[in-house]
Amino acid sequence: MSTSHSRVAKRVADLPPSGIRKFFELVERMPDAISLAIGEPDFTTPWRGRESAIYSLEKGHTHYTPTRGLQELRDAVASYLERRFGLSYHPDREVLITVGAAEAIDLALRAILNPGEAVLIPQPCFVSYPPCTVLAGGVPLPVPTRVEHDFQVQVSDLEAACDDRARALLMCYPNNPTGAVMDREALEGVMRWAEQNDLIVIADEIYAELHYDGGHVSAAALPGARDRTVLIGGFSKAWAMTGWRLGFAAGPQDLIGGMAKVHAYTVMCAPTMAQEAALDVLYGCDGEVAAMRREYDQRRRVIVRRLRDMGLDCFEPKGAFYAFPSIARTGLTSEQFAERLLQEEKVAVVPGTAFGECGEGFVRCSYATSLPTLEEGMARMARFVARAAG
Amino acid sequence: MEDILLALEQDGRLTAAQLAERLGRPEEDIKKQIAKLEAEKVIRRYRAVVDWDKSDSERVFGFIEVRVSPQRGQGFDAIAARIMEFPEVHSLYLMSGTYDLMVVVQGKTMREVAYFVAERLAPLESVLSTATHFVLKRYKVDGDIMVERTENKRLPVTP
Ligand SMILES: Cc1ncc(COP(=O)(O)O)c(C=O)c1O
Numbered sequence: 001m002s003t004s005h006s007r008v009a010k011r012v013a014d015l016p017p018s019g020i021r022k023f024f025e026l027v028e029r030m031p032d033a034i035s036l037a038i039g040e041p042d043f044t045t046p047w048r049g050r051e052s053a054i055y056s057l058e059k060g061h062t063h064y065t066p067t068r069g070l071q072e073l074r075d076a077v078a079s080y081l082e083r084r085f086g087l088s089y090h091p092d093r094e095v096l097i098t099v100g101a102a103e104a105i106d107l108a109l110r111a112i113l114n115p116g117e118a119v120l121i122p123q124p125c126f127v128s129y130p131p132c133t134v135l136a137g138g139v140p141l142p143v144p145t146r147v148e149h150d151f152q153v154q155v156s157d158l159e160a161a162c163d164d165r166a167r168a169l170l171m172c173y174p175n176n177p178t179g180a181v182m183d184r185e186a187l188e189g190v191m192r193w194a195e196q197n198d199l200i201v202i203a204d205e206i207y208a209e210l211h212y213d214g215g216h217v218s219a220a221a222l223p224g225a226r227d228r229t230v231l232i233g234g235f236s237k238a239w240a241m242t243g244w245r246l247g248f249a250a251g252p253q254d255l256i257g258g259m260a261k262v263h264a265y266t267v268m269c270a271p272t273m274a275q276e277a278a279l280d281v282l283y284g285c286d287g288e289v290a291a292m293r294r295e296y297d298q299r300r301r302v303i304v305r306r307l308r309d310m311g312l313d314c315f316e317p318k319g320a321f322y323a324f325p326s327i328a329r330t331g332l333t334s335e336q337f338a339e340r341l342l343q344e345e346k347v348a349v350v351p352g353t354a355f356g357e358c359g360e361g362f363v364r365c366s367y368a369t370s371l372p373t374l375e376e377g378m379a380r381m382a383r384f385v386a387r388a389a390g
Numbered sequence: 391m392e393d394i395l396l397a398l399e400q401d402g403r404l405t406a407a408q409l410a411e412r413l414g415r416p417e418e419d420i421k422k423q424i425a426k427l428e429a430e431k432v433i434r435r436y437r438a439v440v441d442w443d444k445s446d447s448e449r450v451f452g453f454i455e456v457r458v459s460p461q462r463g464q465g466f467d468a469i470a471a472r473i474m475e476f477p478e479v480h481s482l483y484l485m486s487g488t489y490d491l492m493v494v495v496q497g498k499t500m501r502e503v504a505y506f507v508a509e510r511l512a513p514l515e516s517v518l519s520t521a522t523h524f525v526l527k528r529y530k531v532d533g534d535i536m537v538e539r540t541e542n543k544r545l546p547v548t549p
Binding site: 018020023024027028033035037038039040042044126127128176294298299301302305348350354371 | 393396397411412413414542544545546547548549
């Protein structure tokens, strides 16, 4: 296809089509399929948050907030980060409320990158990292992670992928799509290596609350890490607030300042009623968050066991709400597997390749779905695997 | 233990095998712990949450505020013991505030409930007064929302 007559800018036209999008179109035509391909909670936002948004509207709070977000919310985010992860940020200078973690990722890349500078991106990863890097004028440097290492990024792999254009490392733990978490020592090694190479670390920790094996260790909390790290978080996952479009970034003043500048020129501020709702869920919904975490944890055990029972090798995910089984023994590629599973058994999973080349041989199964649905999905998938591997 | 209780509180029909899978513990341990919880009456029994309004059977609930004169040496317990044994009494609470006992009475008809109050409850010696309130609609009962809510749709594939 020639893009010479395209009215769309070349750097946009040249972005590869999203693997998710392609698959979405297939699944959309099959409305009765069981979808294990959904990257958002099945729970509804805790009522306290919804009620507070209604109240916000009743009070007529329909105006812009300060660019960096409501003062009270920045205060609340700073104290939340302190309480949960032992982090200390100044709410006025070092915290920014964004339109989802998605915007924070984009802002961080745009604020940091000069044209031609590169970003190390451990893969498989969230789909937006490479395209946002490119749109910010940067170059993505994929770093494979492997199941042998529990999908924790290795310094040796970073070393191999790094070149002198590298400015930043963008990583996500607990990870979408693998469910991997970094243990403290491994994370320390990576952060030390980042320091030696003078890299800025963009840590997408949106799944921090969904950690099933002890507590989450924030990259920014490690010795010496805080001032080179942009920490990204959000309300979408643990508080089940995807539709509200609300996230945050915390980091050193210069980087957050740069991000705030772009944010001010592009979106001005995050939605007001969403911010007011977030304020209430941050203070009052620990019980609901714990209950959702407990439910995900139970589903996690069920899905991993079912996947293993059907003969697939499945790494034990420790965070987020995804299982990432190897489908190698079926002899199919990830795409073939996902397409045939959909066609033959009406179950949607996402091919691992949607998250980077090294996702080949894997599929992402989301367990953000009720247990009965999950169990039915697993039963169908087991039938399919038995046939395919037979 | 708490994880078992929380799971069974949600779904009392979960088998030990299902609990074992979900909680990641050996089935034998789960069985032992449930037996212990039952023996200690932490788990009193298992039952269904019924939406009577949807069923063919009639079921009426009355909330009766009762003022009583406490008895010397026994406080409210003696009168409560008299009241709670009636099968018509669904729940019974000692309350703070302007009345003493809240008696939830169930019957097939309003008449039946009213009759119970007039014939059984009000005449008890220490009962000073009763005020009967009938339930018109049950929105939420013991943590379960009883009215239909629209199902929320999610996109079938998202990153
Ligand atoms: C790793 C990761 N980062 C960021 C996001 C975007 O989250 P938000 O809804 O806060 O923009 C997602 C959502 O799927 C995600 O999985």
